[in-house]
Amino acid sequence: MKPASFRYVRPNSVAEVCEVLAAEPDARIIAGGQTLTPMLAMRLARPSVLVDIHRIGELIGISRVDGAVVIRSATRQVDALHSAIIDEDLPLLAKALPWVGHPPTRTRGTVGGSIANADPSAEIGLVAVTLDAEIVLADGEDEEVVLAEDFFIGPMLTVASPSACLTEVRFPRRPDGRLGVGFQEISSRKSDFAFASAAAQLVLDADGACSELRVGVGGVGDVPLKLDAEALCGTRLADAEIRDFAVAAMADVETVGDLHASEAYRRRAGAALIAKAIIEARQGALNTGSSGGRNVG
C-alpha cells in the first residue's frame, strides 16, 4: 500500500505545467489528490512525474464572467462550498456541493479535479452536464473548450489528452424568474459514492407552468447524463406527470450493476430520484412566490 517512486514538480504557471506534460508522457497532474493518491498507493497508477497544480495562483478562484460563473480548476471544494457567488448564481451546484465527499476530502479536493477524474457518481460532473457547463483545457499553446456532455466518455475517462491541463469550468449562471433547484442522492453512508443521483433546475412562469427544465442523472451508468425534459415544459408539473417522465427517461438509460446495486435497482432508484429532484425544484420555485425570483424586478 505504498506508491511506487515518482519525481515531484510544482510548477508556478499553466504554461510550465504544459511544458512538463509535453516532455513527460507518463506525467500525471495532481491537484487535491483525493482519488489519485489512493490509486498511487494501490499502484493502479504509476506516473513517472507528479505535477502539482494545487497552488498555482492562476488556477484558483471563482468569478462572474459575462453570463457565467467561472470556477478555476484548482479551487478547493471547501472554498466552492462557502462561495457567495456560487450560492447566488449557481444554486444547483450550491445544493450539490454538501454531497461531495467528506469535510477532510473537501479540504484538499478540487472542483476541476473532480471533473477531470470523471467518476460517474461524482456530483460536480453531474451538475456540469445538467447545466451545459463548458470545460476549458490548456494543451501547449492551445486552448480547447468542451461541452460537459461531450467531455465524459466513460468511467474515469474523458476526451482530455494526457498533455492537457484542465484550467476552468464555466457554468451558465442561473436564469432569472421563479427558479427552483433539486438535488437527490442515495449512497450507503452520507457522502459515500452515489449509487444513483439526480439534479434538476427549472423556471416557472407567472401561471405556474414550467418554462425551462434541466434534468440530469448520475451514478447509474458510465457517465453522468443529461435528460431531454422537453415533454414536461409547458405543463404545470403534476406529480404523476413527473413520475411518468422519470420512469420513461430511465427506461432508455443503460444502467450498470455492481456489488452495491444491480442494474434494475439503479434504474428504479434513478427514476425515483429524478422525480424527487424535479418535485423539490418545483416546490422551491413555488416558494419564491408569484412576484418572481430575486433577480427580477
Next chain:
Amino acid sequence: MSVELKVNGRAVTVDVEPRTTLLDCVRDELGLKGTHAGCEHGVCGACTVLLDGQPTRSCLMFAVQADGYEITTIEGVAPQAGELDVIQDAFCEAHGLQCGFCTSGMILAARSLLEREASPTVEDIREAISGNICRCTGYGQIIEAIQLAAERMRGQNAPASPSLSRTEAVR
C-alpha cells in the same frame, strides 16, 4: 527531497522521498505516532490531521505537498505535556472511545468543527465526523462527547461569573 514543515508550532526539516505520505512522515520521521495509519487509502479517517485548522487525511497527501501549512497532529492539541484539552477530556468522560484507534482523528475533526461552530447541532457533528470510521462505539458516545466539549467551551467563553456572585452577595 528536503521539505520544511511546521508541525504543532515547531519548524522541522525532513528529507523524504516524494512518495512519502504526510502520514508516514509524521509517524516515522517525526516520531509522532498518535496519527494512526488505518486503511492508508483515504477511507477510514484515522490519520486525520489539521492543515491550517482544516481536517485533512494525511495518507492522502505527500509530505512534499505539505510545506507552508500549519500542521496540527493529536500531539499538538493538549495545552502541555501530561494534560488533556477540553475535547480529549470530554471524550474520556463521555466514553467516546473504546479501542482508541479512531480517536485522534475524531478529536481533530471535532476540534475543526468546534473552532468554527460553538453550538453545533447533532447533524453538524455527524457531518463533521462522517469521514471517520469507528468500529467500537457505534458513534453515539462520540457525538455526546463532542456535545459535552462544545458545552464546556461555550462556558469557557462566557462572561466570567464574579459579577454575578457579587450581586448575590449584595442580596
